[in-house]
Amino acid sequence: MEDFSGIVNWENVFKESESFKNQKPFRFGFIREFFHREFYEKLYEGYPDLSTFQDGSDLSRSQFSKIWGGFGQHDIVENIDDPNFNEYWNKFQRYTCTKEFIENFRKFSGIPVNKRKLFHFVSYTKGGFQLPHVHNVGPSTLVMFSFFSKGWKKGDPGGTYMAKDIDESSILFEPDNLDNTMALFHDSEYSIHGVRYMTKDVERRANCITLEEYSNEKGWSGGNPKKILETRKDDLIEL
Numbered sequence: 001m002e003d004f005s006g007i008v009n010w011e012n013v014f015k016e017s018e019s020f021k022n023q024k025p026f027r028f029g030f031i032r033e034f035f036h037r038e039f040y041e042k043l044y045e046g047y048p049d050l051s052t053f054q055d056g057s058d059l060s061r062s063q064f065s066k067i068w069g070g071f072g073q074h075d076i077v078e079n080i081d082d083p084n085f086n087e088y089w090n091k092f093q094r095y096t097c098t099k100e101f102i103e104n105f106r107k108f109s110g111i112p113v114n115k116r117k118l119f120h121f122v123s124y125t126k127g128g129f130q131l132p133h134v135h136n137v138g139p140s141t142l143v144m145f146s147f148f149s150k151g152w153k154k155g156d157p158g159g160t161y162m163a164k165d166i167d168e169s170s171i172l173f174e175p176d177n178l179d180n181t182m183a184l185f186h187d188s189e190y191s192i193h194g195v196r197y198m199t200k201d202v203e204r205r206a207n208c209i210t211l212e213e214y215s216n217e218k219g220w221s222g223g224n225p226k227k228i229l230e231t232r233k234d235d236l237i238e239l
C-alpha cells in the first residue's frame with residue numbers, strides 16, 4: 001500500500017475534535033498547521049493558477065472554481081490522477097479516498113462519513129464574496145476548506161466564516177490565518193457559512209473536500225448534486 005505518512009498533521013486535527021463536536025448551533029472547527037509543513041509547501045507551490053480554473057478565462061471575475069480532473073462544477077469526483085497537478089496534489093487527492101483519511105475524520109467529527117464525494121478548488125480575488133447560505137443536505141456530510149494564502153492579515157475578509165443567521169452581523173467564527181489552516185463544518189440545516197466582501201488586492205486560495213455517507217443501496221446520503229439541481233429546475237417549471 002502507498003505510504004501516506006507525512007501529509008496530514010493528525011495530532012493537530014484531533015486536538016480540535018472535542019471543540020468541533022461541542023459547537024452550537026452546528027458543529028464546526030478550525031485546524032492550524034493542518035498539513036505537515038514540508039508537504040504543505042509543495043501543495044502551495046502547485047496550487048493551480050487562476051487562469052486554469054473553469055471560469056478563469058474571464059479574470060475580471062472575483063470568484064473562481066476548479067474541479068479535480070476537469071469535471072463539471074457539480075460532478076462527483078473520481079479517484080484518478082490529474083497530470084496537470086504536481087505529484088503532491090495527486091498524492092493528497094488519492095489520500096482523501098483512503099480508509100485511513102476518512103475514518104480519522106469520522107472519529108474527529110462524530111459524523112458517519114465513509115466516502116469522499118467532492119474535491120475542488122475555490123479562489124476569490126478583490127471584490128469576491130459569498131453571501132451567507134446553508135446547504136442542508138442531510139445529517140452525514142462534512143465540508144472541509146483548507147487554505148493556501150500566505151501573509152494573511154488578521155481581520156481581513158476572505159476566509160470562510162460560520163454564522164448563526166443569514167446575516168454577517170451574526171458571524172460566529174472567521175479564520176484569522178489562511179496559511180496551512182482548515183475550516184470545516186457539519187453540513188446541517190443550521191450550518192450557515194459565507195465569505196465577506198474582499199476589499200484588498202489579495203487571492204484567497206482554498207481546496208474544498210466533501211466527505212459523506214454512502215451505501216450501495218441508497219447512494220449518497222446527501223444525494224447527487226446534479227440530481228438536486230435537476231429537481232430544482234423541475235420545481236421551477238411547475239411553478
Ligand SMILES: [Fe+2]
Pocket residue numbers: 133135193
Ligand atoms: Fe456553501
